Amino acid sequence: MRFAAAGHNVFIGSRAHERAVAAAEEATIALGETASAGTIVGHLNTDACKMGEVVIFSVPYAGQVDTLEVIRPHITGKIVVNVIAPLKFSNGQAFAAPPFEGSAAEEAARLCPDARWVAGFHTLPAGELKNPNTNLEADALICGDDDEAKTVVLELANEMKGLRGMDAGRLSSARYLEGTTALLINMNKLHKMHFSVRITGV
Numbered sequence: 145m146r147f148a149a150a151g152h153n154v155f156i157g158s159r160a161h162e163r164a165v166a167a168a169e170e171a172t173i174a175l176g177e178t179a180s181a182g183t184i185v186g187h188l189n190t191d192a193c194k195m196g197e198v199v200i201f202s203v204p205y206a207g208q209v210d211t212l213e214v215i216r217p218h219i220t221g222k223i224v225v226n227v228i229a230p231l232k233f234s235n236g237q238a239f240a241a242p243p244f245e246g247s248a249a250e251e252a253a254r255l256c257p258d259a260r261w262v263a264g265f266h267t268l269p270a271g272e273l274k275n276p277n278t279n280l281e282a283d284a285l286i287c288g289d290d291d292e293a294k295t296v297v298l299e300l301a302n303e304m305k306g307l308r309g310m311d312a313g314r315l316s317s318a319r320y321l322e323g324t325t326a327l328l329i330n331m332n333k334l335h336k337m338h339f340s341v342r343i344t345g346v
């Protein structure tokens with residue numbers, strides 16, 4: 145919704161076309177008066193990847209490998225932003241549960257080396273993102289090894305109301321962004337809030 149509010153055409157992907165269409169309709173309605181911005185249309189994951197110039201890869205970690213298998217031919221050469229945080233839950237607490245490579249982002253980059261991988265947006269509150277009219281007042285921490293791709297994603301982040309894109313370094317930093325998601329979940333539960341991260345001293 146925030147990408148559409150910034151004027152971009154958005155293709156929501158799903159494993160089922162009807163779910164993508166329903167999600168796109170819901171998002172378009174939620175955009176309301178902002179709907180004069182970009183369009184939001186639903187497609188199968190493969191078609192959404194084909195159509196998008198930049199792909200946001202946002203499925204639960206359990207579905208990462210299978211989904212990459214399906215979309216791999218359609219993300220070659222494209223900027224793909226991995227927002228996935230592999231977590232486990234025990235005794236009411238969230239814990240980071242990274243794969244062997246250190247992060248979901250690095251695993252994805254190993255499995256699909258022909259995409260231009262970037263990782264970020266993990267530390268933003270999902271509920272706030274869904275209201276395109278509020279100021280986020282947060283930083284989007286973005287990391288990656290392809291500087292040109294990272295710059296594109298930082299610029300996209302800066303287009304969102306109140307959001308500031310912040311270069312978080314190499315793709316290997318994704319392990320810390322993914323892990324911070326566990327920290328924020330636990331803090332949100334403790335304080336009954338929806339926290340995000342802002343870097344100071346800039």
Ligand SMILES: NC(=O)c1ccc[n+]([C@@H]2O[C@H](COP(=O)([O-])OP(=O)(O)OC[C@H]3O[C@@H](n4cnc5c(N)ncnc54)[C@H](OP(=O)(O)O)[C@@H]3O)[C@@H](O)[C@H]2O)c1
Pocket residue numbers: 157158159160163164202203204205206207208210211227228229230265266267268269270271325
């Ligand atoms: N929510 C947050 O605040 C937050 C913060 C940091 C990171 N993240 C990360 O962002 C990602 C998405 O989070 P979310 O809360 O949007 O997750 P979600 O609602 O559980 O999943 C998003 C979509 O992924 C698809 N999906 C579900 N299971 C799948 C599977 N096994 N294989 C392939 N596709 C599957 C579903 O779409 P279809 O059934 O229509 O295909 C679902 O609507 C997660 O990896 C999460 O760790 C979220």
